[in-house]
Amino acid sequence: NAGVTQTPKFRILKIGQSMTLQCTQDMNHNYMYWYRQDPGMGLKLIYYSVGAGITDKGEVPNGYNVSRSTTEDFPLRLELAAPSQTSVYFCASSYGQGGTEKLFFGSGTQLSVL
């Protein structure tokens, strides 16, 4: 199993540009999440999904959108990039049943908005 795969690893955007961060998992996990990690601030939940076709907002959803058309994929869309969105983005997944709460994280995307 590859686990959770994120692309790209690094990206520089200009203010106002758009992009999609890709995330896919091959563990047949029900639950998927997007977090952002700012220096010294821990991980903040942006959006999450409990299954295909179901998404909901986390703590910091403004400026982002998501979709979950399949169990495997959970892309994160930035429509109008702003400097405040400079961060490291982590996708994660969990099985979520039978007490299996462990989050499996992707390797992260370092995004700079200039």
Place this chain on the structure above:
Amino acid sequence: GENVEQHPSTLSVQEGDSAVIKCTYSDSASNYFPWYKQELGKRPQLIIDIRSNVGEKKDQRIAVTLNKTAKHFSLHITETQPEDSAVYFCAASMNTGFQKLVFGTGTRLLVSP
């Protein structure tokens, strides 16, 4: 909503010493408390977790304690080794299964040989 505070922000110890990281949470309904380790440039990985019906859990050199009354939980690492150097995050959640975790701000642990 839930708020998790973590202390200290940095911790330096000598190899072989013990390290303790403390977290407090605000919502008494929280019932699941994991700890994640993030090595430099790597992804976070779960190292240990505890549920609210348990007061302590151990896994080799790592232990976590939970005080529900005081709403705090701690990570204890004994006989620290240089490879323990990393950032450690505590988190809290009201749910099991689906994890709407609230993370602490992290503790950078440096273990010197």
